[in-house]
Amino acid sequence: MHRKKSKLLISFLAIVLLLSTFSMGAFANTNGSATELRTAELFGEINLASSRPTTVIVELEAESVVEAKQKGKKQTKAKLASERGKVVADLQKKVNNASVNREYDHVFSGFSVELPANKVTEILTIPGVKAVYPNVEYTVDALEVDAETFNPNMMESAPFIGSDLAWDAGYTGEGVTVAIIDTGTDYTHPDLAHAFGDYKGYDFVDNNEDPQETPPGDPRGGSTNHGTHVAGTVAANGLIKGVAPDATLLAYRVLGPGGSGSTENVVAGIERAVQDGADVMNLSLGNTLNNPDWATSIALDWAMAEGVVAVTSNGNSGPNNWTVGSPGTSREAISVGATRLPYNVFSSKIATTEGVAYPSAKVMGFPSEEELLELNNGEYEFVYVGLGAASDFEGKDLEGKIALISRGEFAFVDKATNAKNAGAVGAIIFNNVAGEHADVPGMAVPTIKTTLEDGQKLLAEIEAGNNTVSFDIEFAYEVGETVADFSSRGPVLETWMIKPDVSAPGVNITSTIPTHDPNNPYGYGAFQGTSMAAPHVAGAAALVLQANPYWGVDNVKAALMNTAEEMINPTTGKAYAHNTQGAGSIRLPDALDAKTLVTPGSHSFGKFVKDTGRQVEKQHFTIKNLSSERKRYSFDVEFAGNPAGIKVMTSNNLNVQAGKSQQVNFNVQVDTAKLEPGYYEGTITVSEGETKIEVPTILFVGEPDYPRVTSAFLEKDGDSYVVGSYLPGGAEVLEYDLYQFVNGGFGPEIGTIGSFANVPAPIHEFNWGGSVNGNELPNGQYVLAVYVEQGGVSEYRAYLVEKE
Template identity: 65%
Template sequence: MRNKLVTALMIVSAILLVFSSFSAGAQVNQGKVTKVEELATLYGEYDLSSSKPTTVIVELEEESLVEAKHKGKAQTKKNLNNVRNQVKNEVGKRVSTSKVEREYDYVFSGFAVEVPQNEIPSLLATPGVKAVYPNVTYTVDSSTEYVVEESYSPEMLDSAPFIGSNEAWDAGFTGEGVTVAVIDTGVDYTHPDLAGQFGAYKGYDFVDNDEDPQETPKNDPRGAETTHGTHVAGTVAANGLIKGVAPEATLLAYRVLGPGGSGTTANVIAGIERAVQDGADVMNLSLGNTLNSPDFATSIALDWAMAEGVVAVTSNGNSGPNNWTVGSPGTSRDAISVGATQLPYNVFTATTTSSDGVSYASSAVQGFPSEDALKALNGQNFDLVDVGFGSPAEFAGKELEGKIALISRGAGIPFVDKATEAKKAGAVGAVLYNNVAGDMPLIPGMDVPTIMLNQADGEALKAKVNDVTVSFNIAFSHQVGETVADFSSRGPVMDTWMIKPDVSAPGVAIVSTVPTFDPSNPYGYGAKQGTSMASPHVAGAAALVLQANPDWDVFQVKSALMNTAEDLINPATGESYPHNTQGAGSIRVLDAINAETLVNPGSYSFGVFEKAKGKESARQHFEIQNLSNEAKRYNVEFTFKNEVGKHVKVTTSNNTRVNPGKTQKVNVNVTVDASKLDSGYYEGYLTVTEGETVVEVPTILFVGEPDFPRVTSLGFDSLGNNTFDIWSYLPGGADEYEVWIYSATATGGLGSYVGDALYDSNLPAGYAEHVWDGTLVDGTVLPAGNYRVAIYAKKGNGERAVAAADVLTIE
C-alpha cells in the first residue's frame, strides 16, 4: 500500500537532469545530460495524496534586504515586492487555490501561503521559489509552579548569581542601554518587576495583530492563559523583588505564540523581522521544533538577524538525552543555541521503615521543594493513603492532610504532577514506587518531599497500606555539581555537522516573574524548567557583555561566552560531558566580559571524511583575536579523545604572535585516515594557550556519514502503447521512491504538477526500474499530451533527491 506521508526532515537535493534527444512524436527517449537546473528544496511532513489545505513557508530565490546588503548586492523593498508578487501570481496559476497569510522581506525573503497538500509539488516547480518549509506549530508548556509570597525572598533566584551576574553588577554592568527582544507568548509588562524595563512602545502582537503584546488572559475562548513569556522576560531583566541577569536592560515583547502557548513559523519569522527593525540589540527565542536542519526558515531568519548585528539566542530544545535531537531554530549556524543545566544540589539518603519493622532497601530521595521540608519528615510516624497513579480523580474524596501519599508510577502522569496533586490534597510527602523493574530518574523540585521505591518494595508496602504507618530517616550524603539536564536536546546538526548547543545555562526549577490571573493579587512568581529557561540567562548575559564592550560585534559576544564557559563534569562518569551535550560549557558572565583573547568560531567542526576514500586532507582555518593592549604569543594544539589522534594529523602554527587589538587567521591542514576509523563522529579540543590563559574550543570530526540518495541518472524508454520503462540510479538506495508527473511547457520546462505515477519503497542501492502504463496512482489515465517525469527518493532522515527527465509523450 502506498505510504501517503512524505517525510522531509532534511534538505531536498534538487538535481534536474535534462535529456536532449527528444523530438516531437518520438517513441524512445534517451540521451546524455546537457544541463543541470534546480527544483525548490522541500522540508517537512506532508500527505501528498490529500487535498486538505496546509500552510507552508515559501522562500524566494530573490535575496532579502539584509542578505543582499551583506553580499554587497543592490536590493530594494520595491524590487523585492515586485518579485514576490510575480511568484505569488504564478503560484496562483499553478495551484487550484492559495491564500497568502504573511509576507517577509527583511531577514527572510518569501511568504506564508495556504495550498492543498497534493499540490505542493507544483510549488517546487514554480520559477523563483528556492525552498518550501512547513508552517510548524510551536507549543510551550504554560503550567507554572507558583511560589507563595510568604516564602519568597530576593535570593530565591539562585541561577543569576550562580553564573556571575551579581559580580558583573558589582563591576557596573547591569544591561543599561541594551535592548532585549523577547519573542514568545507575550509579556505581562505591568508586572512591577518588569514595568520599568518597558518604554511607551512595548513591541507587537502577531497573534492579534496589534501593539499590545500581553500574555493570553484567562478565559480566552481560543485557549488557555499563558505565562511563559513573562517568565522568560523576568530571567532576562526583572528588577524588583527578584533581579534578572540584566536588571536594567530595556525590554521589547513580541507575541508570536497565542492561547495555550501555541503559534506558528509564520508568526515567529514575522517577530524576528520586526525585532531587528525595531532596533533590538539582543533577541531571545525560547521556542523550537524537532526539525534538525540548519536551513529551516526560522534558522535562516536568525542567521541574517545576527548578520545585521542582533545577538540571537535560542533554546536548544527539550527532546534529550539522545544525540541529533536539536531542532530549529537551535540548529542555526550563527545564533547562540543554549542547553539546560541543573544547579548544584545536595544528595540525601533515605531509609523507609513501616511500623511492622520492615525496612525497604530501595528507598531513595527523588525530589523535594526544600531541604527543610525533606528533613522535616524525620522522627515522625505517618499514615499512608493509596492514591493509585496519582491522578486528580484518584485523590478526590480521600483524606491526606498531614499524611503520606502512596503513588504508583505510570498512567502517563509526570512525576511532578503526581507530587503536585499530593500537595493540593494536603499530604506532607509522597512515596512513589515503580510499576516496572528498574530504577526511576531523580526529579528535582517536587512539590512535596518524595521518596521512591522499586516495584517489589512498593507493592509490598501497598499490600499493607491500611495496617501500618511509615517513618523516614533522611541524611545528607554529598553534593553534586552543576549537571546537564536529561531533557536538554543534543546535537550535532545535520548537513553542517556543527556542535550544538553552543553553551549551557541553568534551566531547572528556575524562579521568575509570572502573571497569576487573580485580580486580587495579579503579580506572582513561579518555577519552570526547560531550555526555554536556560536561553534567557544567555540573552541577559549577552546584554551585560554588550554594555561592557559596546564596540563588539555579535560573533565577539558569542565567542566570549563560549571561550570562557566552564566545562561540566558528568557525576555518573567523572568525565566531561560530550560536546553535543553541554556545548562549550556553562556560561560565566564576568569572565566573558573581561576576555582579552577570543577564538572564533567558539566550536569547530572539521566536517565529514569518507571512510571509503582512505586518507583525505582538507585545508581550513580559525581566528585568534587579541583584545589587549600588548602583543601576545599563543600556543595552538589540536587533540582528540581516545585513540582517534593516531589516525588524524592536524598541522598548524603552533606558536602564533598576534599584535594588540588585531585578529590573526590561523590556517589548519587536517589529514584523516578514515579507513582506520569506524563510522561516526569524534570529539576533541583546539587548545589556545597564552600564559595562564587557556581557551579550549570543542571540536568534532565525522567519518563515513551515510551516502544519502542522490539520483545520479534518470530516464525512460517507450515500450509502445503508452507504456514506459522508467529507470533511475540510486547510489544509496531509497526507503521511499515516488514518480511525479508534471505537464510540459512549450519550452520543455516543468509545468503544473499532475499527480503521482507510482510509488515504491525499500529499494536497494543501484538501478531502479519500473514499468508504467500511463495511469496515475489515483486511477486517472493520462490524456494525450506532453509531460515531464520527476523522481523523489528518500533515505532515512538524510538527503532527499528530486530529478526530472525530458518530455514524455502520451499519444
C-alpha cells in the first residue's frame, strides 16, 4: 500500500482546468481597475481545451412554463421561444458552427446545442443563460439473468407487494396513464397491446411517433428489450400480469441501440410525457453521478410539481454508500432500491449405496415445498438422461422416478420441465465443471444439485447396478425480503438526502420482452436491477391514483413511503440503514388504506460542522388527516443509541381535524463537542391510536464521509491527453501520480503529472502532453494514482489507465 507524502509541493501548471460550478475569470480593464463580468454556471465534465464537437444543455434564466406556474407567474411558449431565440442568436454570432438540437420550455427552460468544446465558455457570458450542463450518457439499470437460470414462472413480485389484493378491491390502474421513458416498448406484444391506443408515444432517437425497441441488425448498435420488460411489470395483462394491468401506457424511446442515450433526449422525453397527459412516469435509467443539480433531475422535479408522479431507479452500483446516481438524486422524484423476495432454505442429503457420500447435495429449486418434502417418502429409481433434452428422455421409463441430468447447453428450467413431461417426480442436476452452480426458484420438479465429482459418483452407481436413491430434506431457515447487494445507496451529495425513498422487488423479475418475430410474439425474460424495482412502484402509484384521483404527487409518495415495511438484514439481525432501504419495501394494500399521511416521507438535517458549541437546525413536516373524524397525534424522535449530544424539540401532541392538514415544527440541537464525527440515523414516529408512521431521518456531525474521489481517467485527445477525476466534494489539495503497472499493481513511481489546489466539485480535468520530466512515456498501461485532501480527510486511490 503506497502512502502519499503529507506535505505537497504545489506547482501551478499552464493548463486548462474544468471546474464544476465553473465561474469564468473574465475581466475588463477600466482605468486600471477590474470589473468582474456576470457569468453562468458550468456543471460537469467538459474538456474545455478540445476542439472536438460536444453537446451541452443550456438552461435559461427565463422560467419554464411549469416553474413559472408554480411561482404564481404566467409564462408562454411564445415568450420562451423569443428569449431562447435571443440567446441562440448571440451564441451563433460568437460561434458560427453552433448547432441547436433540441429546445425545451415546459418543465425545463433551454436547449441543447453542439459546438466545439473549447467554445463552451462562450455561452457563459451570454445574457439570459443560467447554467450549462454536460450531455451525459444514461444507460439502463438492469442486469440480465443468466439464461441457464431463467424461469418463466417467477412472476411472484406483483402479488408480493399486494397487487392481487388491490385488484380484488377494484383497483387495476384503469384510467391512469403511465409513461415508460426508456429504450422504447414493443407495443405489439400480446401482453401489452391492450395498454396502447392509436398514439403510442414518441421516439426521440429516430424522431418519429413509433417508439418501438431497437431490432436486431441495427448498424448503430445492439437490439434492446429493456423498456418492454419495464412496461410489462407496470401493465402487462396476459401470461404475465403487471402491477396495474388495466393502466394505459405511453412509450418514449430516449435510449437507442445498445440501451444508451443522453441527457438531451431524456429531458425531451420527460417534457413530452408531461405534455401528453401522463399521470405517472417511470425512468429505469441512470448514470453514476451523485449530484442533484443536473438537467434531468431539474426536469423531474418540475414534472412532479406539475402533478406527474415521477419514479426512477436508484442505480446498480451498491452496496457502498454514496453510490446513488442521477436522476435517482432528484429532490422530488421517487427513487427506488431493489430487493429480493423472501425464500425458505432447505438442507438436503441423498443416499444410494451405504458408504457412498454426496456432501455437495443441495436443494436447487422446486415447484412447491410440499412436492419437495414429498421426496422424503421412500426410495426412487434414478435414470441418467444426459443433458436432459426432450430427445434424451425418448425410450426411457421415467414415470415416478428421478432424472439424473448433466449441466450444459440449455436452461436448467427446461431440463426440469422435460423431466416432468417424461413423468419424473424429481431431478438431480450435476455440474459439468468444478464448483457449485446456481439455485433456480420455481423448477418444474423438485431438483437437487451436486458438484461434478458427486455426479460422477452417481453415474458410477448406475454402472454398478445401484440405481436407487433416497432423500433427507429438511427445512433449515427462512430468509425474509432482503436488499440486493447491487442496489445503490445514498445519501445524495450537497442535499444530504436519504435515497432511495422506497424499495421494491428487483431480483429475478420475469416480464415481457420483444421477440422481433411477428410469428412468435410471446417473449419473456428475467432481469434484475433497480430498473426492475422502479416499475413496481410506478404501477403501485397508478393504483393509488386510481383510488384517489384528486391526490397530489406528495400524497402518493407519502402513502407509499409511510406504509412501507422495514426490512431486516439477515446477516446482522438489525434493520437495514435508511440509505440502503429508504422507508422500506412498498405494500400496496396499506398504501391504499392510509388514513394519515406524513410529508415529506423522510428527512435529512444535513451536516453539523461547528467544532464546539451547539448548532440548531429547524425542520417541519405536515400531517394530513384523511379520515372523517378528528385525530390526536403524538410524536417521538429517537436517534440510534440515544446519543447525548442530539436533542430534538417538538410538540408532544397535536389535534388535526377531519380532512385537514397541519404543519409540525421541530428543532434539532446538536452539541458537536459531545459527539464523534460521523453519520447518525434516527426515526420520527408519528402515532395515533394503534397506527404508527415511522419517518427516517439522518444527520452528519462534521464533514460527511463521502468518497473524496470516485473515478479517474486518461484519454487521448489529438496530440495530447485529457487527465481528470470525479471529486464529489472538490479538493483542497489534488495530485496525480503515474506508476508503472507491474504484476497487476503498483510498479516503480514515474512521477507527478499534475498538482492543484482549491479545486471545486465535482469534475476536474487538465491537458497532459504525455511526458514526465521531459521524457516521453511509451504507450501502454499505467497506474494513475489520485491524492485528494478535503474537509480534513485524505484519500489516495489508484486506477488502471492506458496511454495510446
